[in-house]
Amino acid sequence: xxxxxxxxxxxxxxxxxxxxxxxxxxxxxxxxxxxxxxxxxxxxxxxxxxxxxxxxxxxxxxxxxxxxxxxxxxxxxxxxxxxxxxxxxxxxxxxxxxxxxxxxxxxxxxxxxxxxxxxxxxxxxxxxxxxxxxxxxxxxxxxxxxxxxxxxxxxxxxxxxxxxxxxxxxxxxxxxxxxxxxxxxxxxxxxxxxxxxxxxxxxxxxxxxxxxxxxxxxxxxxxxxxxxxxxxxxxxxxxxxxxxxxxxxxxxxxxxxxxxxxxxxxxxxxxxxxxxxxxxxxxxxxxxxxxxxxxxxxxxxxxxxxxxxxxxxxxxxxxxxxxxxxxxxxxxxxxxxxxxxxxxxxxxxxxxxxxxxxxxxxxxxxxxxxxxxxxxxxxxxxxxxxxxxxxxxxxxxxxxxxxxxxxxxxxxxxxxxxxxxxxxxxxxxxxxxxxxxxxxxxxxxxxxxxxxxxxxxxxxxxxxxxxxxxxxxxxxxxxxxxxxxxxxxxxxxxxxxxxxxxxxxxxxxxxxxxxxxxxxxxxxxxxxxxxxxxxxxxxxxxxxxxxxxxxxxxxxxxxxxxxxxxxxxxxxxxxxxxxxxxxxxxxxxxxxxxxxxxxxxxxxxxxxxxxxxxxxxxxxxxxxxxxxxxxxxxxxxxxxxxxxx
Amino acid sequence: xxxxxxxxxxxxxxxxxxxxxxxxxxxxxxxxxxxxxxxxxxxxxxxxxxxxxxxxxxxxxxxxxxxxxxxxxxxxxxxxxxxxxxxxxxxxxxxxxxxxxxxxxxxxxxxxxxxxxxxxxxxxxxxxxxxxxxxxxxxxxxxxxxxxxxxxxxxxxxxxxxxxxxxxxxxxxxxxxxxxxxxxxxxxxxxxxxxxxxxxxxxxxxxxxxxxxxxxxxxxxxxxxxxxxxxxxxxxxxxxxxxxxxxxxxxxxxxxxxxxxxxxxxxxxxxxxxxxxxxxxxxxxxxxxxxxxxx
Numbered sequence: 001x002x003x004x005x006x007x008x009x010x011x012x013x014x015x016x017x018x019x020x021x022x023x024x025x026x027x028x029x030x031x032x033x034x035x036x037x038x039x040x041x042x043x044x045x046x047x048x049x050x051x052x053x054x055x056x057x058x059x060x061x062x063x064x065x066x067x068x069x070x071x072x073x074x075x076x077x078x079x080x081x082x083x084x085x086x087x088x089x090x091x092x093x094x095x096x097x098x099x100x101x102x103x104x105x106x107x108x109x110x111x112x113x114x115x116x117x118x119x120x121x122x123x124x125x126x127x128x129x130x131x132x133x134x135x136x137x138x139x140x141x142x143x144x145x146x147x148x149x150x151x152x153x154x155x156x157x158x159x160x161x162x163x164x165x166x167x168x169x170x171x172x173x174x175x176x177x178x179x180x181x182x183x184x185x186x187x188x189x190x191x192x193x194x195x196x197x198x199x200x201x202x203x204x205x206x207x208x209x210x211x212x213x214x215x216x217x218x219x220x221x222x223x224x225x226x227x228x229x230x231x232x233x234x235x236x237x238x239x240x241x242x243x244x245x246x247x248x249x250x251x252x253x254x255x256x257x258x259x260x261x262x263x264x265x266x267x268x269x270x271x272x273x274x275x276x277x278x279x280x281x282x283x284x285x286x287x288x289x290x291x292x293x294x295x296x297x298x299x300x301x302x303x304x305x306x307x308x309x310x311x312x313x314x315x316x317x318x319x320x321x322x323x324x325x326x327x328x329x330x331x332x333x334x335x336x337x338x339x340x341x342x343x344x345x346x347x348x349x350x351x352x353x354x355x356x357x358x359x360x361x362x363x364x365x366x367x368x369x370x371x372x373x374x375x376x377x378x379x380x381x382x383x384x385x386x387x388x389x390x391x392x393x394x395x396x397x398x399x400x401x402x403x404x405x406x407x408x409x410x411x412x413x414x415x416x417x418x419x420x421x422x423x424x425x426x427x428x429x430x431x432x433x434x435x436x437x438x439x440x441x442x443x444x445x446x447x448x449x450x451x452x453x454x455x456x457x458x459x460x461x462x463x464x465x466x467x468x469x470x471x472x473x474x475x476x477x478x479x480x481x482x483x484x485x486x487x488x489x490x491x492x493x494x495x496x497x498x499x500x501x502x503x504x505x506x507x508x509x510x511x512x513x514x515x516x517x518x519x520x521x522x523x524x525x526x527x528x529x530x531x532x533x534x535x536x537x538x539x540x541x542x543x544x545x546x547x548x549x550x551x552x553x554x555x556x557x558x559x560x561x562x563x564x565x566x567x568x569x570x571x572x573x574x575x576x577x578x579x580x581x582x583x584x585x586x587x588x589x590x591x592x593x594x595x596x597x598x599x600x601x602x603x604x605x606x607x608x609x610x611x612x613x614x615x616x617x618x619x620x621x622x623x624x625x626x627x628x629x630x631x632x633x634x635x636x637x638x639x640x641x642x643x644x645x
Numbered sequence: 646x647x648x649x650x651x652x653x654x655x656x657x658x659x660x661x662x663x664x665x666x667x668x669x670x671x672x673x674x675x676x677x678x679x680x681x682x683x684x685x686x687x688x689x690x691x692x693x694x695x696x697x698x699x700x701x702x703x704x705x706x707x708x709x710x711x712x713x714x715x716x717x718x719x720x721x722x723x724x725x726x727x728x729x730x731x732x733x734x735x736x737x738x739x740x741x742x743x744x745x746x747x748x749x750x751x752x753x754x755x756x757x758x759x760x761x762x763x764x765x766x767x768x769x770x771x772x773x774x775x776x777x778x779x780x781x782x783x784x785x786x787x788x789x790x791x792x793x794x795x796x797x798x799x800x801x802x803x804x805x806x807x808x809x810x811x812x813x814x815x816x817x818x819x820x821x822x823x824x825x826x827x828x829x830x831x832x833x834x835x836x837x838x839x840x841x842x843x844x845x846x847x848x849x850x851x852x853x854x855x856x857x858x859x860x861x862x863x864x865x866x867x868x869x870x871x872x873x874x875x876x877x878x879x880x881x882x883x884x885x886x887x888x889x890x891x892x893x894x895x896x897x898x899x900x901x902x903x904x905x906x907x908x909x910x911x912x913x914x915x916x917x918x919x920x921x922x923x924x925x926x927x928x929x930x931x932x933x934x935x936x937x938x939x940x
Contacts, residue, residue: 056916096805119832120832123833127834155834252727260692290719299674300677303677341832343868358693416834420841421841421843423837423839
């Protein structure tokens with residue numbers, strides 16, 4: 001047996017890439033795909049054997065396991081670890097195993113060929129730098145061969161080697177080999193994929209895997225091992241424009257760290273950046289790290305980083321940080337080429353959840369085109385995209401997102417679709433309908449002429465957002481007004497922002513759908529935060545039933561946020577019913593009314609909970625005042641003002 | 646664009662050249678080596694888990710893998726572990742492991758929760774000894790889950806350890822009984838994770854699934870992460886994997902430091918869990934345990 005591995009670098013199943021002597025070898029991740037039973041798992045077993053990568057005792061174990069089932073020696077049992085896989089002789093889920101060639105550390109991903117497990121094939125193939133597409137010489141190109149070829153293109157796997165397996169079954173016929181080569185080349189070329197090599201092999205006997213045996217003497221190209229040795233690892237996309245999708249904003253201490261992974265490009269402290277889709281501009285103040293911080297120098301694509309900015313802007317998970325002159329487009333509409341894995345076909349008008357990186361948005365399918373089964377030879381177009389089929393869709397998004405076409409950025413130019421909390425499909429962004437904001441707007445906020453301490457010295461309080469949430473008729477507005485009067489009497493500057501009042505003006509364009517309610521809350525929070533930053537106490541009274549929306553409000557107002565849950569029991573609220581809403585809702589004439597259903601999500605960590613059925617308005621106002629004192633909004637009379645500066 | 650604009654002085658040509666030179670120098674970021682890439686990916690996974698789940702905990706088994714996990718989490722969250730570290734204690738660990746837990750639990754300021762396992766008598770007596778031990782630990786884990794209501798548990802398993810683990814997802818849904826449905830794992834690609842467990846069920850999150858045993862050691866050395874001395878050779882033997890005292894055996898080794906461990910791993914063809922009795926009892930012993938909710 002011609003061992004590929006030299007004695008100086010023995011192959012190990014746990015192949016270390018960082019070697020003790022400090023040298024490194026490129027690691028390449030390769031997926032083996034193809035029609036069911038064309039020999040994927042067998043090829044993997046053979047490759048491990050040929051490169052001396054099997055752990056001690058594994059060969060004996062395989063012999064024993066095969067014998068127990070009364071089967072001839074079966075290589076595939078090596079990777080088909082699950083009992084059901086061995087019993088049925090098929091691979092169900094994707095698996096990974098490591099070995100070495102002369103110049104590469106290879107991570108081999110074995111993906112199932114059975115159509116039923118296409119989701120597992122995609123899971124495996126999406127992680128690969130290159131692919132080996134395997135075809136049975138006897139059976140030739142089959143539906144799953146074509147489907148997998150198409151999916152490699154959709155998954156962005158561009159390096160593909162084709163192996164024609166089981167050549168022993170066709171007497172190592174070069175004519176049969178050429179027939180299959182021509183057919184698969186035509187199919188792949190049609191998808192824009194040029195095969196790196198087409199290799200005749202017998203995985204069971206070993207021909208063509210590591211050696212060019214006499215039986216395939218007519219073949220002059222590379223062996224499988226040689227072909228794998230030539231594949232290149234994926235390179236980080238540092239040459240492209242900066243894309244830093246925001247995963248989270250952390251405030252564990254006095255730093256406000258924007259965390260995420262640089263998907264492309266690079267950044268360094270001092271860079272002027274734009275936060276998309278809002279288009280707000282800021283400068284990177286520091287790049288934070290641990291255990292050493294801050295870190296100097298440029299950070300490139302692939303790094304998980306944390307940055308701080310030179311100004312306090314509202315940023316949220318899913319925003320994309322870019323350089324101002326190369327920002328992604330902001331859009332509510334895009335076109336994508338997708339594969340679909342869900343049982344129920346995707347049809348025009350369907351409501352979905354779309355994820356682009358950490359950003360998620362509700363979406364509606366506006367149009368479907370070119371829906372086909374990529375496994376069929378003659379593709380017939382359908383109106384809906386069936387399970388395991390592909391198609392092009394136009395989607396309209398309920399929130400604006402920042403996205404790139406995949407031809408401009410393969411990382412931010414792709415999306416996944418979720419149905420009922422489970423990934424149901426995914427694909428490439430073909431085009432982005434640019435929104436109104438074609439260029440980023442430099443909205444450097446004009447800073448007030450007054451210092452915060454000048455205002456607080458006058459008002460005897462810091463700015464704050466006091467957010468009263470609770471069922472309709474729970475007493476929010478009554479409490480809000482009592483609090484407003486009391487703060488004013490003490491020389492403070494309270495401002496009442498009532499949900500209904502704002503709906504009459506600023507928010508008159510909004511209805512009561514979930515999306516409109518979210519937007520209503522966001523605007524309330526933005527206005528209230530602006531007031532708080534300028535030293536006022538904004539008192540917001542709004543049902544705000546969705547926990548997620550209140551969390552958004554808290555993120556916007558940040559440290560100024562004080563949540564009060566007005567937790568008056570539901571039956572008492574309904575009894576009070578000053579606006580007659582409960583009555584109308586019970587009668588069915590008022591829809592979208594929070595209160596009689598279970599649609600109010602109670603706060604889990606409000607600063608204060610008040611039940612107005614068991615105390616007077618004055619008592620409740622006392623409690624709020626006390627809370628505002630203990631949480632540092634109101635100053636005690638004796639407080640030394642200088643301490644707050 | 647902005648850079649160019651701010652620097653365009655009266656002498657247009659010269660300042661232009663100067664600026665483009667500055668850019669070409671500044672645009673080169675230090676390249677990432679293999680360990681940098683592994684680390685960045687793990688940090689990404691930690692941050693996704695923290696952002697998308699409500700109540701998570703990290704399973705701290707005190708071994709080399711979960712110590713690397715804690716280190717990575719502190720990188721992800723700038724020095725702290727912002728959720729509890731859960732040690733499901735069989736009571737049968739090595740004394741060195743308990744000392745390690747008590748010392749570093751404090752030093753790393755962990756929110757440490759030590760949870761007991763049910764008595765061995767309460768576990769199916771027909772199981773072989775090691776499987777019975779593992780089943781007991783699975784029960785302990787379920788009790789802890791019930792007590793705290795975690796919707797995500799972060800576990801330090803790796804694909805290269807064992808064949809069924811190789812088939813795992815990064816975010817791996819568990820059923821209401823903590824069971825793993827291997828026939829119906831959801832698709833997972835492009836670092837998009839299924840993070841919506843049904844009410845009452847939980848997810849296992851595997852931030853170092855893509856690491857190897859050698860990666861763990863190389864990283865432990867690079868970052869100077871403390872280890873339990875049992876991993877180093879004494880009298881010609883060392884532990885490659887640490888479990889309960891009664892079902893874990895040392896392997897023959899002369900490696901007395903991490904460099905020597907790495908050289909040993911380069912040459913060995915003995916699997917990592919060879920010293921774990923659990924893996925040798927029956928052909929599918931491990932799969933059955935994992936389906937039932939074992940790590």
